[in-house]
Amino acid sequence: MKKSIVNARIITMDEKMTEYKKGFLTMEGDRIVRLGDMESFQEEGEIIDGKNGILMPGMINTHAHLGMLPFRSLGDDVKDRLRRFLFPLENQYMNKNLAYWGAKYSICEMLLGGVTTVLDMYYFEDEIAKAVDAMHMRAILGETVADLETCDSREPGSGFAYAEEFIHKWKNHKLITPCIAPHATNTNGEESLKRAKKISEIYQLPITMHVAEMDYEMKYFKDTYSMTPVKFLDSIGCLDESLIAAHCIHLSKEDIELLRKRNVGVAHCIGSNTKSAKGVADIKALLDSGIRVGLGTDGATSGNTLDVLTQFKLFANFHKLKNKDRSIFPAQEIVALGTIRGAKTLHLDKLAGSLEVGKQADFVLLETDSANMFPVFNPYSVIVYSANSGNVDTVFVAGKCLVRHKKLVEVELQTVRNGLLGAMEEMLGSDIVKTVN
Amino acid sequence: MKKSIVNARIITMDEKMTEYKKGFLTMEGDRIVRLGDMESFQEEGEIIDGKNGILMPGMINTHAHLGMLPFRSLGDDVKDRLRRFLFPLENQYMNKNLAYWGAKYSICEMLLGGVTTVLDMYYFEDEIAKAVDAMHMRAILGETVADLETCDSREPGSGFAYAEEFIHKWKNHKLITPCIAPHATNTNGEESLKRAKKISEIYQLPITMHVAEMDYEMKYFKDTYSMTPVKFLDSIGCLDESLIAAHCIHLSKEDIELLRKRNVGVAHCIGSNTKSAKGVADIKALLDSGIRVGLGTDGATSGNTLDVLTQFKLFANFHKLKNKDRSIFPAQEIVALGTIRGAKTLHLDKLAGSLEVGKQADFVLLETDSANMFPVFNPYSVIVYSANSGNVDTVFVAGKCLVRHKKLVEVELQTVRNGLLGAMEEMLGSDIVKTVN
Numbered sequence: 001m002k003k004s005i006v007n008a009r010i011i012t013m014d015e016k017m018t019e020y021k022k023g024f025l026t027m028e029g030d031r032i033v034r035l036g037d038m039e040s041f042q043e044e045g046e047i048i049d050g051k052n053g054i055l056m057p058g059m060i061n062t063h064a065h066l067g068m069l070p071f072r073s074l075g076d077d078v079k080d081r082l083r084r085f086l087f088p089l090e091n092q093y094m095n096k097n098l099a100y101w102g103a104k105y106s107i108c109e110m111l112l113g114g115v116t117t118v119l120d121m122y123y124f125e126d127e128i129a130k131a132v133d134a135m136h137m138r139a140i141l142g143e144t145v146a147d148l149e150t151c152d153s154r155e156p157g158s159g160f161a162y163a164e165e166f167i168h169k170w171k172n173h174k175l176i177t178p179c180i181a182p183h184a185t186n187t188n189g190e191e192s193l194k195r196a197k198k199i200s201e202i203y204q205l206p207i208t209m210h211v212a213e214m215d216y217e218m219k220y221f222k223d224t225y226s227m228t229p230v231k232f233l234d235s236i237g238c239l240d241e242s243l244i245a246a247h248c249i250h251l252s253k254e255d256i257e258l259l260r261k262r263n264v265g266v267a268h269c270i271g272s273n274t275k276s277a278k279g280v281a282d283i284k285a286l287l288d289s290g291i292r293v294g295l296g297t298d299g300a301t302s303g304n305t306l307d308v309l310t311q312f313k314l315f316a317n318f319h320k321l322k323n324k325d326r327s328i329f330p331a332q333e334i335v336a337l338g339t340i341r342g343a344k345t346l347h348l349d350k351l352a353g354s355l356e357v358g359k360q361a362d363f364v365l366l367e368t369d370s371a372n373m374f375p376v377f378n379p380y381s382v383i384v385y386s387a388n389s390g391n392v393d394t395v396f397v398a399g400k401c402l403v404r405h406k407k408l409v410e411v412e413l414q415t416v417r418n419g420l421l422g423a424m425e426e427m428l429g430s431d432i433v434k435t436v437n
Numbered sequence: 438m439k440k441s442i443v444n445a446r447i448i449t450m451d452e453k454m455t456e457y458k459k460g461f462l463t464m465e466g467d468r469i470v471r472l473g474d475m476e477s478f479q480e481e482g483e484i485i486d487g488k489n490g491i492l493m494p495g496m497i498n499t500h501a502h503l504g505m506l507p508f509r510s511l512g513d514d515v516k517d518r519l520r521r522f523l524f525p526l527e528n529q530y531m532n533k534n535l536a537y538w539g540a541k542y543s544i545c546e547m548l549l550g551g552v553t554t555v556l557d558m559y560y561f562e563d564e565i566a567k568a569v570d571a572m573h574m575r576a577i578l579g580e581t582v583a584d585l586e587t588c589d590s591r592e593p594g595s596g597f598a599y600a601e602e603f604i605h606k607w608k609n610h611k612l613i614t615p616c617i618a619p620h621a622t623n624t625n626g627e628e629s630l631k632r633a634k635k636i637s638e639i640y641q642l643p644i645t646m647h648v649a650e651m652d653y654e655m656k657y658f659k660d661t662y663s664m665t666p667v668k669f670l671d672s673i674g675c676l677d678e679s680l681i682a683a684h685c686i687h688l689s690k691e692d693i694e695l696l697r698k699r700n701v702g703v704a705h706c707i708g709s710n711t712k713s714a715k716g717v718a719d720i721k722a723l724l725d726s727g728i729r730v731g732l733g734t735d736g737a738t739s740g741n742t743l744d745v746l747t748q749f750k751l752f753a754n755f756h757k758l759k760n761k762d763r764s765i766f767p768a769q770e771i772v773a774l775g776t777i778r779g780a781k782t783l784h785l786d787k788l789a790g791s792l793e794v795g796k797q798a799d800f801v802l803l804e805t806d807s808a809n810m811f812p813v814f815n816p817y818s819v820i821v822y823s824a825n826s827g828n829v830d831t832v833f834v835a836g837k838c839l840v841r842h843k844k845l846v847e848v849e850l851q852t853v854r855n856g857l858l859g860a861m862e863e864m865l866g867s868d869i870v871k872t873v874n
Binding site for chain 2: 070072073074076077078079105108109112113271274275276277279280304305306307310313314316317318320321323324325326327328329330331369370371372374375376377378381382385386388389390391413414417424433436
């Protein structure tokens with residue numbers, strides 16, 4: 001049966017940036033079958049009143065660690081908390097159950113914040129896939145492999161077997177694309193990186209990892225190889241269009257040229273990168289080169305919120321300041337980074353990222369009744385500079401309504417929180433948790 | 438009759454940063470009369486269940502232009518939009534009615550976002566005071582005077598008569614402190630600045646203005662006086678503890694030393710200053726010198742949202758990055774800037790800014806039921822890095838409940854919006870509005 005959202009201000013984010021001031025969107029099954037001005041609307045099927053809200057494509061989070069949710073607000077302002085708290089906590093307390101419930105809760109938060117597609121890399125990725133599947137979200141999910149002992153691979157490198165099994169299990173899922181995720185250039189050696197690349201080639205799947213994020217990573221590559229991490233990845237054949245490189249804070253001009261030539265996608269995590277005082281990637285230079293760039297929240301221990309709206313505001317202010325120009329990156333371009341450009345970064349733009357006939361019905365309705373959402377002279381400005389996750393009224397993924405009137409449709413948030421709390425029990429009694437803050 | 442909020446996680450922001458993990462706060466009339474752990478609670482009077490939310494002092498917005506609300510989302514990303522759009526719009530369309538409704542709407546938004554005290558400077562300040570009075574908010578309100586034609590003073594300088602009349606009318610109000618607000622160092626000449634200073638001395642009231650905000654302001658003072666604006670203000674006797682200087686982006690070491698010596702308060706507007714690509718004030722240096730600093734949203738055309746929670750997140754990320762240190766400005770210090778330090782900046786710390794017996798019952802309850810508000814290992818982290826205005830559940834000012842369950846108690850937001858829309862009618866038909874975006 002057809003379903004239509006009517007009486008909404010529609011920003012399609014298609015190539016022409018088509019807008020409908022008072023428009024409708026009709027879907028059938030999982031796809032958009034029609035959209036336009038209300039004058040051309042023909043009533044048929046179920047009608048949902050958009051109440052003058054802003055209808056936009058579902059937002060795309062190109063870098064996250066969903067399972068880390070239970071550690072949020074622990075040691076935010078502590079130096080090197082990654083090695084002091086997070087790695088030990090993960091190694092000791094992360095298990096299948098905690099990963100599943102952490103991911104499920106994260107998905108609830110993302111959906112409630114208007115995110116319809118996520119690229120995740122974490123451990124126990126099979127559990128995370130189960131949560132994504134249960135929640136009907138769109139995702140690219142990468143099992144993390146590293147040359148370290150990790151919570152799901154006690155023998156360094158044993159994550160590869162897990163990863164291949166994971167890929168086999170999920171490779172034909174409608175909404176989930178499995179992938180492989182070496183942890184980072186500095187936590188995976190050459191052999192391990194090449195092995196991951198090989199797997200991505202065999203299965204024709206994406207590969208994602210942290211690249212040029214850390215000061216010590218840059219120093220290590222300079223000291224060891226007299227190369228940047230990007231140049232190193234290229235030298236071992238790991239740089240091509242299948243790679244989605246997260247962070248990319250520290251890039252030389254040559255690195256940018258390499259990323260462009262190899263058609264690498266970049267997941268830019270402005271919130272995480274600045275809260276941790278690491279730096280601001282030169283997104284202007286990347287975009288000027290034609291590189292595909294999307295926005296990522298990073299894990300909830302790094303960026304705290306999992307919605308792309310938070311990233312919009314931070315992106316605007318950091319990049320306007322960096323470029324000393326208030327007119328650079330007008331709001332419309334920033335919304336594009338969180339929608340169509342994010343989809344391109346993940347090679348999902350044939351399915352998602354804009355509202356167009358034939359594409360999947362992944363969209364978000366922002367209400368404009370709240371105090372912060374008025375006036376709407378420019379809907380992109382309202383989205384970037386005013387909106388927060390609390391303004392997300394309705395969310396559809398692949399034609400299915402997952403959020404309505406700011407509540408999850410299929411599950412109670414409190415039920416998921418209770419599940420997560422149960423899984424956190426052991427961790428809550430740990431000395432680390434008691435002493436962090 | 439006594440009223441108590443019970444079962445809340447209380448952060449008092451008092452000198453010892455006292456916290457109650459499961460606490461209560463009892464008020465009588467406009468004052469806090471008791472607070473502590475639930476174990477010591479004695480039931481009496483009305484009980485409000487805090488439902489494990491976070492109870493904190495009402496937030497303090499030290500710099501705003503409430504009347505500008507109707508221009509929000511107009512020309513955000515346009516170069517020099519102040520002179521191209523905003524000044525012309527103000528000159529042509531701002532009037533008593535629009536100022537009143539713009540302010541009233543802004544107050545609704547602030548209250549719904551947890552702001553209980555605001556320092557405003559704008560035109561038709563008498564209208565703004567009427568709106569503040571009607572809404573029962575705490576405020577310092579300054580009529581803006583400038584050596585330009587302004588919307589409420591067609592003869593340059595005629596704002597002084599308005600200002601004195603305004604001060605007379607409001608100087609004995611319980612919640613409102615009138616003040617005088619020269620527009621800026623570069624839009625008020627020496628005579629006008631001295632005259633404003635004189636008025637502030639006669640009535641023993643604060644004075645506020647924009648200081649060291651603009652590149653062209655810095656150049657003007659260098660070219661004309663071979664001085665910084667701060668040094669110039671000092672040279673004409675305008676620098677003392679009655680001054681609340683907004684922005685202060687461009688300060689020399691000598692300026693900082695002068696601000697300290699004269700005990701000037703600074704209203705730091707990180708969101709506005711970075712969105713406009715102007716710069717990041719050196720707040721670490723100001724605080725290290727012992728200067729009183731609070732946070733400000735600026736007008737809704739500059740910072741867009743009017744809540745202090747937005748400023749917290751931006752403050753954290755910008756100042757951590759500026760100082761290349763993720764551990765600088767831990768979340769607790771940032772919350773202090775929006776509460777007790779803001780109150781000190783405005784010389785209102787005997788009344789507000791922390792939850793202490795004898796102080797005014799100005800407080801905010803943040804719910805922790807929403808997805809973004811869990812887990813709460815560190816309540817300050819949750820406030821700074823996760824919370825948004827949509828998490829504000831309950832707000833009291835001077836013992837009166839103004840927001841409950843995320844809705845205004847005394848008025849419907851939609852009624853105020855309708856009033857504002859009516860006042861905007863003429864402006865909505867203007868060519869400027871039609872062509873800005």
